[in-house]
Amino acid sequence: MFGNYTVTDEEKDYALTLWEYMGLKHEGKKSDIILVLGNHDTRTAEYAAKLFLEGFADLLMFSGDKGVLTTGKWEKSEAEVFSDVAIGMGVPENKIILETEATNTGQNVAFSYKVLQQKGILEALHSYILVQMPHMERRVYATFMKQWPGDAVSLDIIVLSPPIPMLKYPNDHVGTLHDVITVLVGSFFRVKIYPDTGFQIQQHIPKNVWLCFNKLIKTGKYGGHMI
Template identity: 30%
Template sequence: MISPQARSDAQVLWDHHLMHHDPRPCSVAIGLGSHDLGVADAAVSLYRRGMAPLIVFTGASSRTTRARMPRGEAVHYRERALELGVPDSAVLTEPRARNTGENIRFSRALLEEAGVDLSSVLLISKPYEERRANATARKLWPGVEFVSASEPTTFEEYLASIQDDRMVVDMLVGALQRLMIYPAQGFMVRDPVPDEVAAAYERLCGAGFTSRLVADGNGARR
């Protein structure tokens, strides 16, 4: 369980991470690997709605996914999509990416090698990774229009589905930190963080939700 204040602050971060894009038909859908099979479910739902004729699932494994997805995130996503009725011919798998930048770069290379002509990408992630993924993609793949999407769910519903409140809040905090420090490191375009979101982030850091923080340019973890 987390405190009411932490829960309130986490809701502020959750709301900020969402891009609030309306899904529309794109050249391809790219599902970014994670611990959450909901990304695959969202990709399948959007495919069924005619939002993309082709899905790319990208992702190896990490310390948070190794136990749940031993064959790699993209492979498990692909298996999930096939179980849900997506034809094999409509799914490509990129199994090497270990971070968001590699998700984008490796997916781009895979699609170019496959000769896929595209002008727009439906970028599917966990809800709290929408803004970070979008900012990364716009930095690494200029000239392409990105529409962000995720499984439609509320913060409370997501907590209940994952059943690990602390891990989710740690992830929210880590994603927000990257939005603040990665533009200066050249990893993504700058996306301003409102003062009230930054304040909620600082309170959560002070409350110990820091396991997903990375060292900034000065070596500090904040």
């Protein structure tokens, strides 16, 4: 996906620091709706479906058309692919809501709001479980709090992801460990710069995390998902 590079042990340590920072370690609890933001890993759909089937929410929503990492990957939209996964796991189709136009995280948030509003159920939803990949948790939260057209502060927001460690995350969908770290580096960089563009709220970045990011960039191997 991003080249055939070997990841050194030192680079793994740097990446693990970023991985830990990007995770929010929220605890799951009963909420009004589970909202899955589209991506290139169907394990997020599987995890969200599992949460639904375990009773964490009464509605399951998938958002996403095709983004940077799914254009040319699937014939259907991300939301439709994920919905098929959930239905295959036993989630009733009438409990699933689709948003199929978003092509980035900000649109996932804003367009989902619009769909819920059009369905006339937005005002009844006060608690959300947002589901994404593990190395996107912090970015999803920062984006939601900025891009939600309503009063996001008044909502109860939890961000969850499949509980898979970084070194076990590579698979046929997300690629090699190098690919995973490359996406991680790009997502982290967006957390750094997007507040200045108005895309996200500000997030504190500890010095050691920023140092690890810079060390990975200086290798010249992990810039494939940068802006």
